[in-house]
Amino acid sequence: MSDDMGYSDLGCYGGEINTPNLDKLAANGLQFTQFYNTARCCPTRASLMTGLYPHQTGIGHMTNPPQSDHHDYELPGYRGALSQHTITLAEQLKGAGYQTMMTGKWHLGMEEERMWPLQRGFDKFYGILAGAANFYSPTFPRGITEQNDTTAIHDPDYYTTDAFTDKAIEFIDKGQQKEPFFLYLAYNAPHWPIQAPKEDVDKYRERYRNGWGQLREERYKRMKKMGLIREDWPLSPQDSNGWDSLDGAKKDEMALRMAIYAAMVDRMDQNIGKLMDYLESRGELDNTVIMFMNDNGACAEGGPLGGGPAEQLETKKGYFLTYGRSWANASNTPFREYKHWIHEGGIATPFIVHWPEGIKDTRKGTRVDAYGHLPDIMATFIDLSMSEYPATKNGKALPKLEGESLLPLIAGNGEMDRDKPIFWEHEGNKGVREDNLKLVMKWDNEAEQHWELYDMEKDRTELHDLSGEMPDKVEEMAALWQEWAAANQVEPWDKIQKILSSK
Template identity: 55%
Template sequence: MKFEIKRLIGFSIAAGILLAGYSFRSANAVNTKPVLEKAPNILIIMADDMGYSDIGCYGSEIATPNLDQLAASGIRFRQFYNGARCCPTRASLLTGLYPHQAGIGHMTNDPEDSTAYQYNLPGYQGSLNNKCVTIAEVLKTRGYQTMMSGKWHVGYHDRQKWPLQRGFDKYYGILAGAANYFNPTGLRGLTLMNEPVKPKGKDFYLTDALTDHAIDFLNENHQQTKAPFFMYLAYTSPHWPLNALQDDVKKYRGKYKNGWKALRKERYNRMIKMGILKPEAELSADDAADWDKLSPEKQDEMDFRMALYAAQIDRMDQNIGRVVKALTASGELDNTLILFLSDNGACAEGGDLGGGLTENLGTKKGYMLSYGQSWANVSNTPFKKYKHWVNEGGISTPLIAYWPKMIPKASQGKFSDQYGFLPDIMATVVAASGAKYPLAYKGQSIIPMEGKSILPILQGKELPVHHQPIFWEHEGNSAVRMGNLKLVCEYHEGRPKKWELYDLDKDRSELHDLSASMPEQVSKLSKAYNEWASRAGVVPFDEIKKIQASRHK
C-alpha cells in the first residue's frame, strides 16, 4: 500500500486557532498570511482484546503491513494505557473521563441479563450517564459528521444509550460485547442506525462488514456534505470467538508448532532490536503450560488456535488498508488524524489452553472459542498479567498516531516515551478540532475532562503529558502512576490491599518491587489513589461482589 503524503511546508497548527469547523495554518514565516484550512478529520480505530506485541510494528510475526505503514509515517507510543477491559475502556475513550465517572466502573449489562451490574450506584450503572459527553457530541458542535462502525458495549437495553442517541449521525455494528463473526444474530446481532438487521450474503464476515459500512459512511459524507468527519471504527477482532477466513488461516497454520515459550522469546528479541523495548528490559516469567508435555495432537490444536487468532488480526489489518485506500481516493487522507489502539491487554479467558470445543475450530460455529492464557502470555510480551488486571500486561496498548499535516518529517517513524492514557484522546480531539468541551449539555452539568492533549507530541515536541497522577481500578485491581513510579495492587477477595511499587523507567515488566525500600512513595501515591477513588465514585470491589451476589440469588 502506498500513501500519497503531501507535505505542506511551514505548516503548523495549535489548539485555539480553529474556527467553526475550519482551522488556520499559522503564519510562522515573515509576510506569510494565514490560510484557511478545513478542520482535520478524525479516525479512531480500536482493536479488541489484542496484546501489546501482536502487530508487526510492535514486534509481532503477524503480517500487518498497513498498520506498519501508518507507524512508519506516524508516531508510536511506547507507553500508552487503556482501561484493562472492553467497556470501561470504551467509556473512557468516548468521554475523556475515568470509566466510573461515565457510569461504567465495572461492566455494562449483558444482552441475556438486563439486571447485570445495575447496582444503583452512579459509577456502576452499566451505561453512559448524563454527566458525560461523547467525542461525537462534542464534535457535532463544530459541524462534524459523526459516524461509527463496530462494537458499542457502553449501554445495551435502553435505546437512549445507543450511538445515535449519544451524538453519532450514523451507526452500524453490534451493541453487545461479542458475536459470532460469521453469523451475528439474535441478542448479539447487528444494528443499522437504530434498527436490527441481518447479516447479508453467504460470505458474510463481521470484520469485512464493519469496514464496508465505514467506507460507505465516509464516501457518503465526502459526496454529500464534505464536512470534516469523526469516524469511530471499533473492530471486534481479535476478541473470541476464534472465527477466521480459511485463506487467512493458511498463512499461519503450522507456524506456531515451536510453542509459546520460543515465540515469546523471538518477539522479545525483535522488540529490543526494533527499539520498542530498552536493551536492559527484562522478560517477565513464563505464565504458560509446558509445551513439551503436550501430546502431538494437542500441540497441533494449539497451533491451530494461534493461527486463527493471527488470521483475525491479519484480516483486520487488511481492512484498515481498505479504509486508508478509500481516504486516499477521496483526497481526505492528508488531513486525517488516525489513532489506532487496543481496548485492553491480551485475554487469558478460557484457561491455559483456551476454551470452546476443539471440533468447532476452523468452522463457522462456536462462540466461546479462545486461544488461552499460554498464547496470551506471548501477546503481552514482555509484560505480566492480562485483560482484567492493571499490571502492564492488562493496560498497555500500542498507540499509533498518524497525521501527515501535523507530524513533522523528522518525527515520522519515531517512538514517543511520554506516557498517556485514554482520557487524553478526548483532550487531543478537542485541541485538534477547536471544539469546546462543555460545562453543561442538555441542561445537565458535565464532569470536566480528565485527560491532557498529546497534540504537542504530534507536533514533534517530546514533552511530558502528565504532571499529576493518573489512575486505574477494575474489579478491585488498582494502580496509580506518577512520573516513572507506578503503584499497583492485585485484588484478592477479603484481603486488604497489598501495594507494590515499580520504577517503570528501569523495570517496565514490574519484576522488582520497591515498596519496602520506598515507603514514603507508597504512602504518597496510595493517598493520592484513595482521594481519586473517592471523587471518581469507586466502590470497594468486595462491596460490589456482595451486591452482585444478592441480585443473582
C-alpha cells in the same frame, strides 16, 4: 480500535503477524510505547468516548449483557450503561461541525434505545451493541444494528471485520463532501470467538508449532533489537503450561487456536489498508488524523489452553472460543498479567498516530515514550477541532475532563502538560502512575492486599518491587489513589462482589 489484542502482536510492536498497513501507519506517523487503556473492553470505551475515568461514566465494572440488568449495581459509578450526564466524542465533534459515524462494537449500553450510538451523537451507526458476537452470523440479541434497526444477515460470506470496514467506507462516501468527518471504527477482532477466513488461517498453520515459550523469546529479542524495550528489562516469567508437556494432538489444537487468532489480526490489518486506500483515492489520507489503539491487554479467559470445544474451530459455529492464557502470555510479551489486571500486560496498548500534514517529515517514524491514557484523546480532539468542552449539560455541571491534549507531542511543538497522576481500578485491581513510578495492586479474594511499586523507566516488566525500599512513597501514592477513588465514584470491590453475587 482493536479488541483484546496483546501489546506485541503487531509487526511494528515486535510481532510476527503480518500487519503491513499498521506498520506503514507507524513508519509514517508516531508510535507511542507507553499508552494505556483501562484493562477491560467497556470501561475503555467509556473512557475513550467521554474523556473521563470509567467510574465517572457509570461503567466502573461492566455494561449490562443483552436483556439483563446484571451489571447495574444501583451505585452511581456502576450502572451498567454510559451515563446520560456525559458528553461523548461524537456529541462534542458534531457540535463542532463534524459528520459523526461509527461502525463496529458499541458496548456502552443496549437495553434502551436512548443508550445507542445515534442517541449519543453519531449520525450513522452499523455494528453490534453487545460486547461480543459470532463473526460470521451475528444474531439477536447479539446481532447487527444499522442506525436504530436490527438487521438480519443472509450473506454466506459475511464476516464482521470486513462488513464494519465496508460500511465505514460507505458512510464516508455518502457523506457531505464539504464537511469534515469523525469515524469511530471499533473492530471486534481479535476478541473471542476466535474465527477467521480459511485463506488467512492458512498463512499461519505451521507458524506456531514450536509453542508459546519460543514465541515469547522470539518477540522479546525482536523488541529489544527494534528499541521498543530496554536491553536491561528482563522478560517476565512464563505464565503457562510447558509446550512440551502437551501430546501431539493438543499441540495441533493449540497451534491452530493461535493461527486463527493471528489470522483475525491479519484480516483486521487488511481492512485498515482498504480504508487507507479509499482515503487516498479521495485525496484525504494526508489531512486525516488516524489513531489506532487496543481496548485492553491480551485475553487469558478460558484457562491456560483456551475455552470452547476444539471441534468448533474452523467452523462458523460457536461463541466462547478462546486461544487461552498461554498464548495471551506471548501476545503480551514482555509484560505480566492480562485483560482485567492493572499490571502492564493488562493496560499497555499499541498506540499509533498518523497525520502526514500535521507531523513533520523529520519526526515520521518517531517513537514517543511519554506516557498517556484514554482521556487524553478527547482533550486532543477538542484541540484539533478548535472546539470547547461544555461546562454544563441540561443545566447541570459536567465532570471536568481528565486528560491532557497530545497535540504538542503530535505536532512536535512542545511537551505535554501532565501535572497530575493517572489512575486505574477494575475488579479491585488498582494502580496509579506518577512520572516514572507506578503503584499497583492485584486483587485476591484469598490473600491480604499488597501494593507493589515499580520504576517504569528501569523495570517496566515489573519484576523488582520497590515497596519495601520506598515505604514513604507507597504511602504517599496510595493516599493519592484513595483520594481519587473517593472523588470518582469508585467503590470497594468486595462491596461490588456482594451485590454481584446477589443478582
